Amino acid sequence: MRARVGMLLVAALAVGGVVANWRPVHGGGADDRERPYIAAGQVGEAVSARSFEAQLVSVRGARLLGVGSKGYETGGVWILVRVRVTATTEDTAVRYAALIDDRGREFLLSNRFTQSLADGGRTFQPGIAVEGEIAFEVPRDAATSLRLRLASPLIDHRMDAMAEIEVPKVDTATVDKWATQKEAVVVEQPEVVS
Template structure:
């Protein structure tokens, strides 16, 4: 064979070496044959910087919805638990209400800073002002009935003024001592001294229908009129319905007895 050309084998085909350096040049195709395909470089590759990156993870669209539903359920549960706690835990006013010391007529009740007793009860349709002035009427009538409670108070260890006096019915409605005229026993004008008993009357204006349910409440709120978490006397008055009707029908005016030192 003439030594003019060397044979180069590509795959299963033999191609003559091209001119120049047959060891470094790509195989030269024979006339009428297609050139071999260069498998080292992929044809027409797209720009890697602009090729979209495909994720192999499956998109789970339902996860945000589940998270929202879980958060909503947690809020609902928290609100329900809060409502249950609120329903079973007493509010501030209930927690700080005064300590009620219950007694009966004729027996002293310990109210921490003083002792209180109810001596008697009477009523009338008209009250005569114990300290009338020219500008006001000397009598005070009412659409209900006047209830006059005679009480005895004794300070315990230090001077004290009993400035809270009220009657309360079975429904919890409170009727404070009347302010239509001067009542020095419970308006802060009378300071009780330790060991010195003082007795006098306090007048209340109430509906006739609630008179049989009444109890009197007495306390010493102090300088700031605050008797929360402090002692308070509660003494039922024990008035019958018939007695209340008799008081309403009475035409004679009653005068409130002023406070005085007693034994």
């Protein structure tokens, strides 16, 4: 009898050791456990980010941006994404907007000027679609293949929803054309659309 109890005790300790030392795939750290819930989509699709839906309408690029009476030049290239945002269930704002390249680099919306569509300055009302451009300054080598990410929280995206939309790929010749363009491209301001 004592031998059985001893064997059961050893078996229980062995199982306990395995459970205590178990680690999920990729380490299972807080970043993996608490990552945002990303809903992915393509151009023209409405992608949900919990409190709003986002739709990528179009993309264009430039070397020089015209915002109000000022011009903003870049050593890389400006990427302007035209996005339609519709709040779904509550008043909300888009405070986080970034482009992610194939190497995982993150390029936040430019803070060189006010961008009322996606810097938290605009509150979206449920059911009312607003469309406008968001400008990003990216290196030329990143501009050919990007993904747009949008979320309501500015910083803490843990376990919250985030929309990710594939930006149409462009070739290097198109990026070079954008980067050498002489005339300023005017950023389109947000407007209500039907």
